[in-house]
Structures are given as C-alpha cells and as structure tokens.
Amino acid sequence: MSNVRKFAALNTKIKGMVGKLLSHEDYMNMLKLEKESEIFEYLMSHTYYGNIFNDMPPTDYTVSNVERQIKGYIVSLYRKILCYISGDYKKLFKLLMKRFEAEDIKSYLRALHLNQNITELYKEHLNYEVYTNLNYKELSLSRSMEEFIEGLKSTMYYKVLKLYLSESKDRMLFYMEMNIDRMYFSKLASEISKFKGDEKPIFEILRMNIDFLNFQWIYRGKKFYKLSPEEVLNYTLDNGHYLNYETLKALSYASDEASLFEIMEETHYHKLFKHDEKTERYLERDMDRYLYGKFLKSDRESNLNMITVVAFTHRLEFEMRDLFTIMEAKHYGIPADELKDYLIRIL
Amino acid sequence: MAIEKMKLLNIVIEKDKAHDVLKDIVLAEKIHLVSAISEINENNFVMKVDAEHIEEVAGLCLIDTFTEKKDYKSIQKKLYKLMEYMQIPKTLDKQLIDTSFDFIDLQNEIDSIYEDLSSIRLRMQELSDEKSQLSQMSIIQGIYEPGVDFRKLFDLEYFNIKFGILTKDNMERLIRNYENIYAAVLHIGRRGHDEIYVVISLKELAVETERILRSVYFEDISLLDEYLGTPEEMIKKIDERMLHIDQELEGLQLRSEEYDEQYGKRLMVCYAHLMLEIKIEQMKKYLAVTSNYVYISGWVGEEDEDFINTLFEPYGDQMVIGESDDAETVVALKPPTKLNNNWLFKPFENLVHMYGTPSYSELDPTPFVALAYMILFGAMFGDLGQGMLLVLAGVLMTRKRSSDYGGILKRIGLFSMVFGFFYDSFFGYEHVISKLFPESLSEKMFLRPIEHINTVLILAVVTGLIFLLISYGYSIVNKIKSSDLKEGVFGRNGVVGLCLYLVLLLWVGGSALGWRWVPVNLLKILAVIAVVLMVIREPLSNSILKKRPLYHEPASAYYVESGFELLETFLGMLSNSVSFIRVGAFALNHVGLFMAFHTIASLIGTASGEVVMFVIGNAVVIGLEGLIVLIQGLRLVYYEMFSKYYNGEGEIFSPAVVDDLGGNK
Known part of the structure; x- marks a missing residue:
C-alpha cells in the first residue's frame, strides 16, 4: 500500500514522459536523412522535441545549440519528476542528478585544460540551478585551473582535484576526470547499499555500470597513461557487481591488453569481450547497449517502485547520446549503415 | 472608515536639491512615488505656471531618466563584514538617522575602521593558520624516541620519510595490495578522527610512491624546517612558538574588542544611513530630469496635506509644487488605494x-x-x-x-x-x-x-x-x-x-x-x-x-x-x-x-x-x-x-520607506 502512495502518481507521470521518447520509426526515418538540418526539421515536426525548439529562431539551429536545448529540456524533466518524489528516494534522485554537476565540472576543466576562455560557458548549462548549488556564472570567470578549483572549495571535489594540480599537463585531465567520476560513483554506491526497498534489480544494474567503469579505467590507465598497477588498482571503485577485488587486481596486474580481455572472458560479461577487431572499437557502445537492455528488462518487470524512474532517466540519457551521435554523424556525412553501429539503440 | 482621498503631487526642484527632497520624502513615509516620466508623457504633470517658473516648464520637453547612479555595493560589503566581525545584528533602527549627516563622511569612517580592523583580522587569521600547522606537527609526540634527530631523518640518502593522514578505507586498500607496494606504511597515532601514518620509501621510487599515495588521497603533514631537531628540542620550540602566538592572539583579540566597544554603536548609525542612501538611489528611477531640474511625482493622502506643506516649507521658492486634487481627474489617474x-x-x-x-x-x-x-x-x-x-x-x-x-x-x-x-x-x-x-x-x-x-x-x-x-x-x-x-x-x-x-x-x-x-x-x-x-x-x-x-x-x-x-x-x-x-x-x-x-x-x-x-x-x-x-x-x-x-483591481498605497536589507529581524 505504501508503494501505491509513493509511486502511483510518479509512475503515471513517467509513463507520460516515456510516450514522448523517440520511437523505432523515428530512428529509422532519421537515419535516412542526409543533413543535420533535416534532422532538426524532423525533430521539429514529427517528435515531441519540436516543443522545445519552438522558442529558438531557425537561424540558431546549430548542433551545439540544439544539444544545449535538449540537455536543458532533460533537466527540466528531472525537475518535474523531483516534485513527485519524497523522503529517501528524493535523496537518491538528487544524487542521480548530481551526475550533471560532475559532467559540467568535467567540461569546465576540459575547456580550461585547452586554454579556452570559459566566460560564456555557463550559458551552455540550462536550468543548472535544478541540480547544483554552485554558481556557474561566477565559476566561469576563472582564468586557470587553479582558480577554478579554488571556486569548488565547498564541494567534495575540491580536496582531491587540488592534489592533481601539480601533475604533468598531459595526464592531469585524465586524473581529474577519473577522480570526479570516482567520487560520484563511490558516493552513489554507498547510498545504494543503504537502500532496503525492492529496487534491487536497478541497483544491480548501477553496480554493473561500476564494473564497466572500472574496466574502462584500468584499460585506459594502462594503455594510454601507463599508470602503475598499484595506482590503477587503487583508483578502482568498490561495490562492483560481477568484478570483485581479485578480478580487478588481476586486471590491474595484467601484462598486456590481450590478457585483459582474456580475464574478462572468464567473467559474467564474457559475451562482450570476445577479442576480435571489432571488440575494442565498439566496446563502449556494447557496454551501453548491455545496460540499456537491462534497464528495459527491469522496467518491464517492475511494479510501483523507483525502478521506473531510474530506468527512465537512463533511457533518456541514452536517447540523448544517440541523438547527438546522429547529428554529429550527419554533419560529417557518415553513411546510415555505419552510423547504426555507433548507436546504443539496436536498429 | 473608508478609502482615503488622494491627490497627486508634482514637484520640480533644482537638481542638486533632489537628494535632500528624496530624503525628506522617504523619511516622511507618506508619499507613494510614481514614475514622473510617464506622468509627464501622459500630460498629468500639473504645475502652476507663472513667469518666474518659465524655465522649469520649458525644461519639460527635454526630459530624461535619472542616470547618475551611485554604487554602494563595495561600502555595503565592507560594512556588512565589519558588522559580522563585531557580531552586530543588521537591524534597522530608524531613530538613528540624523538628517544633518553627510553620507560621504560616514563612508570615510567605515573605510578607515575597515582598514584598521581588517589588518588586525588578517594577522589573527595568519596566526591561527600557523597555530593549526604547529598543532599538526605535534604528532611527533606520538613517536617520542629521545635523541633521534629529525634533521637527519629527512636527510637520509636512500629513503624518503613522510608523515600524513589516511582514511580507514584507503588504508585498507593499501593493505590489500601491500605485497606490491615498495614502501613501509606505519600507524603512529591518532588525532581526533584522523589516523596518522608514517611512510618510508625508497628515494629511487619517489615518483611511483608519490602517485600511489595520491591514489589513496594521502594528506601530507609537513614538518617545518626551522623546527627540525630532536623531539625534545622540537616540542620545546613548538611550545614556545605556540605560547608566543597565543599571547599575540590575545592582544589582538583585546584590540579588536576595543573596536567593538568604540565603534559598535557608530556602525549601527552607518547601517541606518546606508539603508537610507540605498533607498534614495532606488527612488531615483521614478524621477524625470532635465539638465537643471528634477521632476518628482507621488500620491499623498489628502489629510496629510498640512504635513507635506510643512515638510517642504524650507525649500521655499526653490521648489515648485503642483497638485491634481480635482476629484474627477484624480479618479481618472487611477491612484493607489489607502485603506x-x-x-x-x-x-x-x-x-x-x-x-x-x-x-x-x-x-x-x-x-x-x-x-x-x-x-x-x-x-x-x-x-x-x-x-x-x-x-x-x-x-x-x-x-x-x-x-x-x-x-x-x-x-x-x-x-x-x-x-x-x-x-x-x-x-x-x-x-x-x-x-x-x-x-x-x-x-x-x-x-x-x-x-x-x-x-x-x-x-x-x-x-x-x-x-x-x-x-x-x-x-x-x-x-x-x-x-x-x-x-x-x-x-x-x-x-x-x-x-x-x-x-x-x-x-x-x-x-x-x-x-x-x-x-x-x-x-x-x-x-x-x-x-x-x-x-x-x-x-x-x-x-x-x-x-x-x-x-x-x-x-x-x-x-x-x-x-x-x-x-x-x-x-x-x-x-x-x-x-x-x-x-x-x-x-x-x-x-x-x-x-x-x-x-x-x-x-x-x-x-x-x-x-x-x-x-x-x-x-x-x-x-x-x-x-x-x-x-x-x-x-x-x-x-x-x-x-x-467586489473587483479588487486596485493598487495598494505603499509610501516610500527605508527598507531593512540586512535581513536580521
């Protein structure tokens, strides 16, 4: 009964929002189009996204503007959902929203790392006051990494980011981005482990996500940044689902890439890691597809709990990323058949 | 027991008197200002016209909004900071407003108090920073081994020594992979919630060790060079310095308290005047100006007429006042409602x-x-x-x-x-x-x-x-x-x-x-x-x-x-x-x-x-x-x-008053 009270209205609201997601036909139709401007037109006239572009003058239809608008729209959906959640769930949902903050901080750091002027960058983040207490406008007045990180003094990121300011320039960004993710996910993992509701399936998926992140860090840390095994191991996250500490340790101390994949083939995820030419190229996509499938499945099987929300927010994110991929691909004239392979949605 | 009768007051005054008039208006708390520009544009700005006022009237065709704006932000910031230092609540006491004060004097006063006090505060901050660093150094008490010279310890040929804090989780991480780490990590004590460790590693592997330590967020505690020696010497030196710092801090504290006593009341006065000036600044958006004159429009209750007349008496001939009090005109102008x-x-x-x-x-x-x-x-x-x-x-x-x-x-x-x-x-x-x-x-x-x-x-x-x-x-x-x-x-x-x-x-x-x-x-x-x-x-x-x-x-x-x-x-x-x-x-x-x-x-x-x-x-x-x-x-x-x-489509009569922006009620 208590779940009806907590989730009935919320799930109805979510159902309504799910109806506004893109359909299979939408994807197929967009694949056929030639230019990115046609994609905008299609979104405008055939999908719900039309409503969010309404107040944009047609001259503003550039990939970056449209992306910003879509991100802002998604945040506005989060804001709506937030009104329907209470108690511990609200805390959890707010934590999920903090993901945006982490991503934003990463984008600021990236721009600063490239010595770009970030004065106007805050305009890229529409509705940011929904998910963060940081004053982006003030932060974007920073002229250097040091200054920017000082501005984060009140956040959990400050202490750690400061440690990496002395790192060499080519590695600094990797370390910072990884540590931001690490802090976010370790916080998420510890929150999740406290939950006692019947949302177990969804937490399993989130923990699988942690597995994938761990693998990606080990892979990149070893391949591109030549980190020492001890260091790599220390950066991995606890609370993974199938990759336990021993596996992570084995991965960290693996002698080369091939043995990384060999170790992964012994795990639950063996299907994803059959080592051939395509595996590496599509690894990230395959991981996303795997999670996407899991989210859909648990959503179907769930009934009046938080799963619907978490699954929806992830579907939304996957759709956004697919949309951006499509727009970019059309911009660079990549043929439809090839483009299909880069999308998370299986067509 | 009804809605009070209103009349529209139109005032023309020389520009340099504008500030005084606005001050009188806001302190009177009886006038509801409206935009003079729109009143003039709609031809509601009624004045007596005779030969001696011809200049004021002629100016009407060249009106503009008031553009000279004073910015009180920096002085406001300073004053707020001072009040915070002295723990004075930011509460507006209108009794403290003295119309004979010039705000510029008060501003200078705030500036000079701020300068003095902030230098004291700065020094206090420096000292307490040093104090916390010194108290961190007192970890050496935990590894008390008489006669060991720390200078030598930090001067070893093949080894690096580091002191610092590790959280429990991160220490566990290290222990789980201890066999692969080329460093000795020893627990030497606890301070509050922090666990303190000493790390001994090979100099050759300094970079690697550094990275590993960073990956577990090891927080360095640095021992200042000038204090190094045997633990006895170090503790003595630290204690001496601490004592010295405490004495200086105490002195500074006394001095800053003196300031509190000396200037506390004065700052309240400054605060009241600052609120007044800020309000006057805000009121300027209602004014219309020409090169020499300022036009002000506002509603007053009919029963306050005498009060207003006495209020503006000192200005004598310099001020021209026009009134719209004909009942029909007034209604047409949609005056605010004062119940x-x-x-x-x-x-x-x-x-x-x-x-x-x-x-x-x-x-x-x-x-x-x-x-x-x-x-x-x-x-x-x-x-x-x-x-x-x-x-x-x-x-x-x-x-x-x-x-x-x-x-x-x-x-x-x-x-x-x-x-x-x-x-x-x-x-x-x-x-x-x-x-x-x-x-x-x-x-x-x-x-x-x-x-x-x-x-x-x-x-x-x-x-x-x-x-x-x-x-x-x-x-x-x-x-x-x-x-x-x-x-x-x-x-x-x-x-x-x-x-x-x-x-x-x-x-x-x-x-x-x-x-x-x-x-x-x-x-x-x-x-x-x-x-x-x-x-x-x-x-x-x-x-x-x-x-x-x-x-x-x-x-x-x-x-x-x-x-x-x-x-x-x-x-x-x-x-x-x-x-x-x-x-x-x-x-x-x-x-x-x-x-x-x-x-x-x-x-x-x-x-x-x-x-x-x-x-x-x-x-x-x-x-x-x-x-x-x-x-x-x-x-x-x-x-x-x-x-x-009942329609309820009126506008409430809200006379200009000094607002308390400090927020401490």
Missing part, C-alpha cells in the same frame, strides 16, 4: 488584500468583511473557553510576530466567546454557564444548538440572507459609482437583480409559511419583468445612453449567452442562500464532536480518563474544527459575498 479603518476593523484589511486591493473608486469592503467574518466564525465556533484560548493565542502572536493575523485571531476569539456564552458552552461542557444564572432567566437566555437544531439552521440561513442583501447593496453602489448602468441597474447584481431576489424570497417564504397577504400574482408579474430586463440589459442601457452599436457581439450570440446567464443567476441565488446553512451545521458539529469525546470519557469511566479526554477533545476541536471554520468563514466571505460586488 483607513478604525482599530476594530483594521486587521481585516489583510483578508481584503489577500483577495485583491480595492480600487480607488470602490467602496472599502473591510468593515463589512470584518463584521461578517467575526459573526460567522463566532456562530460556527461558539465556545466561551476555547474562544478565550484563541484570544490568548492572538495576544501572544501579536507580541511575537504578525500583529495583523494576531489581531484577527483576537477578534474572532472574542466573538467565539460571546456566541459561546449564549450557546451555554464552556470547553465543550454545556449547562455550565447557565448554572450561574437563576433558572427563570437561563430558560430564555441561552440557545443550545443541539437542543434547537431547526432554529439554529434557520437562523443561519436568515443571517446569510441579510449578508447577501448587504452584498447587493455594496454591488449596486460600486457599480453606480463607476457609472455602470448596464450592470448597476439591470444586471443580476444590480437593482433589478436585487428586486428579483426579493420577489423570489417573498414568494418562496410566503408559500412555505402560508402567508396569505403575499400578492402572488403581482410577484409573478414582477419576476417576469425583472427577468426580461436582465435579458435585454445591454441593448436597453445602450439605448438609454444613446450608445451604438447596441450589441457588442451578434445579437443571437448575446441572447444565447444571456439565457445561460439567467439560468446561472437562478442557480446562484439558490445556492448562495442555502450555502449559509453550513454556519448552523458547524455550530451543531462543534457540539457533536464533543459529545463523542464525552461518550469516550464516560466509557473509560475514571476521573483521569475524563481529564485526558477533556484535553485531547479540546485540542482536536480547536486544531481541526478551528481550522475548518476559519477556512469556511473565509470561503463564505470570498465566494458568496465578494463575488457579488
């Missing part, structure tokens, strides 16, 4: 504003609202004891926070007491009050709702009818005042509507009570006439006023709409009247709820049970029913009465 009610009705102005401020030419509904609300509440929630509690709560509330709402609570509580007396109800116990009176008297004096259910319900409806009739009266006056012939005379809330309502009442009442003298046939004819007049009210009023076109929409559409409106009118008359039955119902309900608690109490059967039930019962009734009745009363006032006669 002026006596002490009994005043708090209820809030209820009126909550719905909407009356416009200048409307009747002030406050007295009616106040009476109606007090009576309705009292009738629904009549209890001598509980009313007393409400009055008490009102008194407390007035003292603590909101005096208006407290005032309302006091008044409705009083009415609850009056009704409670006649209902013979004291904290839910009936027949208590009546015992104080001789039986012959108490027979006639009291009306216990539960014993006279029908009487109470009928009385409720009759009271409602009276309120509705008064509402009709207000509606007719309001509409006639705004010369709305169509609605005022022929409308459903106008004269014709009132006639129809009275006719229907008489008809229904007559047939229900069997009054023979009621001329039914005449009433029928009158009703038909009223209905016809209401249906054709637009063409009728337009032809009387000789306005064309007769209909503002196609005639067919007009009549269909009128037909539906007629239906709604009849339904409304019925539902509005019956609606008041709830007043009686709640009076009964009030008693009924108590009967339930009495029954429970008698089931328990003990004295303590009775007491508990008495307390719970009263709490529930006051909390729950009190709230419901509060809302129902409001609903009757807003929905049944206001919807008849």
Whole structure:
C-alpha cells in the first residue's frame, strides 16, 4: 500500500514522459536523412522535441545549440519528476542528478585544460540551478585551473582535484576526470547499499555500470597513461557487481591488453569481450547497449517502485547520446549503415 | 472608515536639491512615488505656471531618466563584514538617522575602521593558520624516541620519510595490495578522527610512491624546517612558538574588542544611513530630469496635506509644487488605494488584500468583511473557553510576530466567546454557564444548538440572507459609482437583480409559511419583468445612453449567452442562500464532536480518563474544527459575498520607506 502512495502518481507521470521518447520509426526515418538540418526539421515536426525548439529562431539551429536545448529540456524533466518524489528516494534522485554537476565540472576543466576562455560557458548549462548549488556564472570567470578549483572549495571535489594540480599537463585531465567520476560513483554506491526497498534489480544494474567503469579505467590507465598497477588498482571503485577485488587486481596486474580481455572472458560479461577487431572499437557502445537492455528488462518487470524512474532517466540519457551521435554523424556525412553501429539503440 | 482621498503631487526642484527632497520624502513615509516620466508623457504633470517658473516648464520637453547612479555595493560589503566581525545584528533602527549627516563622511569612517580592523583580522587569521600547522606537527609526540634527530631523518640518502593522514578505507586498500607496494606504511597515532601514518620509501621510487599515495588521497603533514631537531628540542620550540602566538592572539583579540566597544554603536548609525542612501538611489528611477531640474511625482493622502506643506516649507521658492486634487481627474489617474479603518476593523484589511486591493473608486469592503467574518466564525465556533484560548493565542502572536493575523485571531476569539456564552458552552461542557444564572432567566437566555437544531439552521440561513442583501447593496453602489448602468441597474447584481431576489424570497417564504397577504400574482408579474430586463440589459442601457452599436457581439450570440446567464443567476441565488446553512451545521458539529469525546470519557469511566479526554477533545476541536471554520468563514466571505460586488483591481498605497536589507529581524 505504501508503494501505491509513493509511486502511483510518479509512475503515471513517467509513463507520460516515456510516450514522448523517440520511437523505432523515428530512428529509422532519421537515419535516412542526409543533413543535420533535416534532422532538426524532423525533430521539429514529427517528435515531441519540436516543443522545445519552438522558442529558438531557425537561424540558431546549430548542433551545439540544439544539444544545449535538449540537455536543458532533460533537466527540466528531472525537475518535474523531483516534485513527485519524497523522503529517501528524493535523496537518491538528487544524487542521480548530481551526475550533471560532475559532467559540467568535467567540461569546465576540459575547456580550461585547452586554454579556452570559459566566460560564456555557463550559458551552455540550462536550468543548472535544478541540480547544483554552485554558481556557474561566477565559476566561469576563472582564468586557470587553479582558480577554478579554488571556486569548488565547498564541494567534495575540491580536496582531491587540488592534489592533481601539480601533475604533468598531459595526464592531469585524465586524473581529474577519473577522480570526479570516482567520487560520484563511490558516493552513489554507498547510498545504494543503504537502500532496503525492492529496487534491487536497478541497483544491480548501477553496480554493473561500476564494473564497466572500472574496466574502462584500468584499460585506459594502462594503455594510454601507463599508470602503475598499484595506482590503477587503487583508483578502482568498490561495490562492483560481477568484478570483485581479485578480478580487478588481476586486471590491474595484467601484462598486456590481450590478457585483459582474456580475464574478462572468464567473467559474467564474457559475451562482450570476445577479442576480435571489432571488440575494442565498439566496446563502449556494447557496454551501453548491455545496460540499456537491462534497464528495459527491469522496467518491464517492475511494479510501483523507483525502478521506473531510474530506468527512465537512463533511457533518456541514452536517447540523448544517440541523438547527438546522429547529428554529429550527419554533419560529417557518415553513411546510415555505419552510423547504426555507433548507436546504443539496436536498429 | 473608508478609502482615503488622494491627490497627486508634482514637484520640480533644482537638481542638486533632489537628494535632500528624496530624503525628506522617504523619511516622511507618506508619499507613494510614481514614475514622473510617464506622468509627464501622459500630460498629468500639473504645475502652476507663472513667469518666474518659465524655465522649469520649458525644461519639460527635454526630459530624461535619472542616470547618475551611485554604487554602494563595495561600502555595503565592507560594512556588512565589519558588522559580522563585531557580531552586530543588521537591524534597522530608524531613530538613528540624523538628517544633518553627510553620507560621504560616514563612508570615510567605515573605510578607515575597515582598514584598521581588517589588518588586525588578517594577522589573527595568519596566526591561527600557523597555530593549526604547529598543532599538526605535534604528532611527533606520538613517536617520542629521545635523541633521534629529525634533521637527519629527512636527510637520509636512500629513503624518503613522510608523515600524513589516511582514511580507514584507503588504508585498507593499501593493505590489500601491500605485497606490491615498495614502501613501509606505519600507524603512529591518532588525532581526533584522523589516523596518522608514517611512510618510508625508497628515494629511487619517489615518483611511483608519490602517485600511489595520491591514489589513496594521502594528506601530507609537513614538518617545518626551522623546527627540525630532536623531539625534545622540537616540542620545546613548538611550545614556545605556540605560547608566543597565543599571547599575540590575545592582544589582538583585546584590540579588536576595543573596536567593538568604540565603534559598535557608530556602525549601527552607518547601517541606518546606508539603508537610507540605498533607498534614495532606488527612488531615483521614478524621477524625470532635465539638465537643471528634477521632476518628482507621488500620491499623498489628502489629510496629510498640512504635513507635506510643512515638510517642504524650507525649500521655499526653490521648489515648485503642483497638485491634481480635482476629484474627477484624480479618479481618472487611477491612484493607489489607502485603506483607513478604525482599530476594530483594521486587521481585516489583510483578508481584503489577500483577495485583491480595492480600487480607488470602490467602496472599502473591510468593515463589512470584518463584521461578517467575526459573526460567522463566532456562530460556527461558539465556545466561551476555547474562544478565550484563541484570544490568548492572538495576544501572544501579536507580541511575537504578525500583529495583523494576531489581531484577527483576537477578534474572532472574542466573538467565539460571546456566541459561546449564549450557546451555554464552556470547553465543550454545556449547562455550565447557565448554572450561574437563576433558572427563570437561563430558560430564555441561552440557545443550545443541539437542543434547537431547526432554529439554529434557520437562523443561519436568515443571517446569510441579510449578508447577501448587504452584498447587493455594496454591488449596486460600486457599480453606480463607476457609472455602470448596464450592470448597476439591470444586471443580476444590480437593482433589478436585487428586486428579483426579493420577489423570489417573498414568494418562496410566503408559500412555505402560508402567508396569505403575499400578492402572488403581482410577484409573478414582477419576476417576469425583472427577468426580461436582465435579458435585454445591454441593448436597453445602450439605448438609454444613446450608445451604438447596441450589441457588442451578434445579437443571437448575446441572447444565447444571456439565457445561460439567467439560468446561472437562478442557480446562484439558490445556492448562495442555502450555502449559509453550513454556519448552523458547524455550530451543531462543534457540539457533536464533543459529545463523542464525552461518550469516550464516560466509557473509560475514571476521573483521569475524563481529564485526558477533556484535553485531547479540546485540542482536536480547536486544531481541526478551528481550522475548518476559519477556512469556511473565509470561503463564505470570498465566494458568496465578494463575488457579488467586489473587483479588487486596485493598487495598494505603499509610501516610500527605508527598507531593512540586512535581513536580521
């Protein structure tokens, strides 16, 4: 009964929002189009996204503007959902929203790392006051990494980011981005482990996500940044689902890439890691597809709990990323058949 | 007891006097400023024109907004900081404002105090930083080994030594992979929540070790070079320095306290003046300026005329004042509304504003609202004891926070007491009050709702009818005042509507009570006439006023709409009247709820049970029913009465006053 009270209205609201997601036909139709401007037109006239572009003058239809608008729209959906959640769930949902903050901080750091002027960058983040207490406008007045990180003094990121300011320039960004993710996910993992509701399936998926992140860090840390095994191991996250500490340790101390994949083939995820030419190229996509499938499945099987929300927010994110991929691909004239392979949605 | 008469004041003054005039205006707290530019543009800016003022008038064609703006942000920041240092609450005390002060002097004063004090504060900060670093160094007490020279320890050829803090989780991480780490990590103590470790590693592997330590977020504790030596020496040095720092800090603390004493009051004065200056700056947006003159427009109540005249007397000839006080012109200019009610009705102005401020030419509904609300509440929630509690709560509330709402609570509580007396109800116990009176008297004096259910319900409806009739009266006056012939005379809330309502009442009442003298046939004819007049009210009023076109929409559409409106009118008359039955119902309900608690109490059967039930019962009734009745009363006032006669489209009169921006109330 208590779940009806907590989730009935919320799930109805979510159902309504799910109806506004893109359909299979939408994807197929967009694949056929030639230019990115046609994609905008299609979104405008055939999908719900039309409503969010309404107040944009047609001259503003550039990939970056449209992306910003879509991100802002998604945040506005989060804001709506937030009104329907209470108690511990609200805390959890707010934590999920903090993901945006982490991503934003990463984008600021990236721009600063490239010595770009970030004065106007805050305009890229529409509705940011929904998910963060940081004053982006003030932060974007920073002229250097040091200054920017000082501005984060009140956040959990400050202490750690400061440690990496002395790192060499080519590695600094990797370390910072990884540590931001690490802090976010370790916080998420510890929150999740406290939950006692019947949302177990969804937490399993989130923990699988942690597995994938761990693998990606080990892979990149070893391949591109030549980190020492001890260091790599220390950066991995606890609370993974199938990759336990021993596996992570084995991965960290693996002698080369091939043995990384060999170790992964012994795990639950063996299907994803059959080592051939395509595996590496599509690894990230395959991981996303795997999670996407899991989210859909648990959503179907769930009934009046938080799963619907978490699954929806992830579907939304996957759709956004697919949309951006499509727009970019059309911009660079990549043929439809090839483009299909880069999308998370299986067509 | 009405809406105060207003007049528009137009002032022209030389530019350099503008600041003084604005200061006078804001301190007077009696003038509602409006944009002078728009007044001039709409040709409402009335002035006496004679030869000596020709220059002021000529300037009118070259008006502009006031652009010279002073920025008080930095001084505001400094002052706030100072007040924070000295822990002075940022509260506005208008008594401290002295019109003879020049703000620039105060500004300089703030600057100099700030400079002195902030240098002291800065030094204090430095010292306490050093202190915390030194106290971190006192970890060496945990590894006390007499005679070991730390200088040598940090000077080893092949090894690096580091002290620092590791969290438990991260230490665990290290231990799990300890076999692969080329460093010795030893626990040497604890300080508060922090676990302190010493790390000994090979110099050759310095970079790797550094990275690993960073990956577990190892927090370095650095030992300052000048303190290195044997632990005995170090501890001695640290202690000496600490003592020195403490002494200096104490001295600085004393000095800063001196500042508090010396300047504390002065800063309050500065704060008040800063608020004044900021307000004056904000007021400038209402001004119009030419190269030499400033134009100010504002509304004042007519009764403040003398006050204003004395206020501006010192300016003499330098100031030109024009007034628009011709009643018709004033109404056309849509002045703000200043309600002026006596002490009994005043708090209820809030209820009126909550719905909407009356416009200048409307009747002030406050007295009616106040009476109606007090009576309705009292009738629904009549209890001598509980009313007393409400009055008490009102008194407390007035003292603590909101005096208006407290005032309302006091008044409705009083009415609850009056009704409670006649209902013979004291904290839910009936027949208590009546015992104080001789039986012959108490027979006639009291009306216990539960014993006279029908009487109470009928009385409720009759009271409602009276309120509705008064509402009709207000509606007719309001509409006639705004010369709305169509609605005022022929409308459903106008004269014709009132006639129809009275006719229907008489008809229904007559047939229900069997009054023979009621001329039914005449009433029928009158009703038909009223209905016809209401249906054709637009063409009728337009032809009387000789306005064309007769209909503002196609005639067919007009009549269909009128037909539906007629239906709604009849339904409304019925539902509005019956609606008041709830007043009686709640009076009964009030008693009924108590009967339930009495029954429970008698089931328990003990004295303590009775007491508990008495307390719970009263709490529930006051909390729950009190709230419901509060809302129902409001609903009757807003929905049944206001919807008849009240528009509430006016603007509230808000004179320029100094605002307290500090936020500490």
